Amino acid sequence: MNDELRHFFSTYWCRMWAFDAEPTPSKPVHQSAALAVDPLTRANSGQKAILAGFALVMLLMLVDMADAHNLLPWFEVSVDCGSLAILLAVAISVYQYTQIKSLHQQVRTLYPLSFVDALTGLKNRGYLDDALSRLVASAARQGEQLSVIFFDLDKFKLINDTYGHAAGDAVLLHVVHLVMKSFRQSDLVCRYGGDEFVVVLPQTGHNECFDCAEKLREKIASTPSAYGKITLSIGTTTWSPTNAIIKPAALLQSADMALYKAKAEGRNRTESIPAPARPRLRPRLRLRPRLRLRRRFGRV
Ligand SMILES: Nc1nc2c(ncn2[C@@H]2O[C@H](COP(=O)(O)OP(=O)(O)OP(=O)(O)O)[C@@H](O)[C@H]2O)c(=O)[nH]1
Numbered sequence: 517m518n519d520e521l522r523h524f525f526s527t528y529w530c531r532m533w534a535f536d537a538e539p540t541p542s543k544p545v546h547q548s549a550a551l552a553v554d555p556l557t558r559a560n561s562g563q564k565a566i567l568a569g570f571a572l573v574m575l576l577m578l579v580d581m582a583d584a585h586n587l588l589p590w591f592e593v594s595v596d597c598g599s600l601a602i603l604l605a606v607a608i609s610v611y612q613y614t615q616i617k618s619l620h621q622q623v624r625t626l627y628p629l630s631f632v633d634a635l636t637g638l639k640n641r642g643y644l645d646d647a648l649s650r651l652v653a654s655a656a657r658q659g660e661q662l663s664v665i666f667f668d669l670d671k672f673k674l675i676n677d678t679y680g681h682a683a684g685d686a687v688l689l690h691v692v693h694l695v696m697k698s699f700r701q702s703d704l705v706c707r708y709g710g711d712e713f714v715v716v717l718p719q720t721g722h723n724e725c726f727d728c729a730e731k732l733r734e735k736i737a738s739t740p741s742a743y744g745k746i747t748l749s750i751g752t753t754t755w756s757p758t759n760a761i762i763k764p765a766a767l768l769q770s771a772d773m774a775l776y777k778a779k780a781e782g783r784n785r786t787e788s789i790p791a792p793a794r795p796r797l798r799p800r801l802r803l804r805p806r807l808r809l810r811r812r813f814g815r816v
Contacts, residue, residue: 658719663720667713692705752787
């Protein structure tokens, strides 16, 4: 059975039992998490069990109708076998229903957790990738700017090596605590991985974003942790509606390049790089109908 057909039947099965078909997450990490407990896949085996049960019932009824008892005496019990098969099919359906229901509850519980970083409780990189494309699209629709701050703790490995991993974790939590006090509720703070963090600031231009980043850097540097002074290197970038819509990865790349610059220029500082300013494609779009006409009349 090809994938589309499989999906159709699985969705149909879920609707039959009044389940919502779970939306497919777009990121590989979530895909694998969701596939491990995918109710649609299990639903298919339920359908197979019911179909097998009914096929058996039909077969026994046909044999009964054909009055085959004289040929094979054990067919005399076929009607009872038919009832038994119906009971079996019902039992299998009920069993499958409870299985799918419990799987569905597990997916509901686990699905949101797949977007959360276990140590800090912040949203993780998988969530950021999805959210950033939505936020850029929304900024484009509203004609607003959007900024991204990418920061990394300086010489964090030294803390781990000197005081141990648990101390490193405590320092990360100390930084997150201060970060959470520094941004608006509408800003999205994510742990990108290790000691790297990303903050997305909707409706924020370059200057405002740079000021926020500098305030955060100063606050962290002036609030020592239990293991001494911590500093951050910060990169920022700002997307404007005058730019073409770019992939979120390109926006993160600009902020990451700015962060790299801040590291290279001595750490504990903030650097900015503008988002890649690809011009909008209007001139090319205007040319397209003409190109089509030329192709039609054989000039190209
Ligand atoms: N304690 C702890 N350490 C982590 C965690 N995740 C990553 N790390 C460590 O964080 C360190 C990251 O070091 P880097 O960013 O490569 O380098 P750095 O020492 O911060 O130096 P610069 O970034 O160049 O200033 C590595 O030693 C990782 O093992 C975590 O969850 N807890």
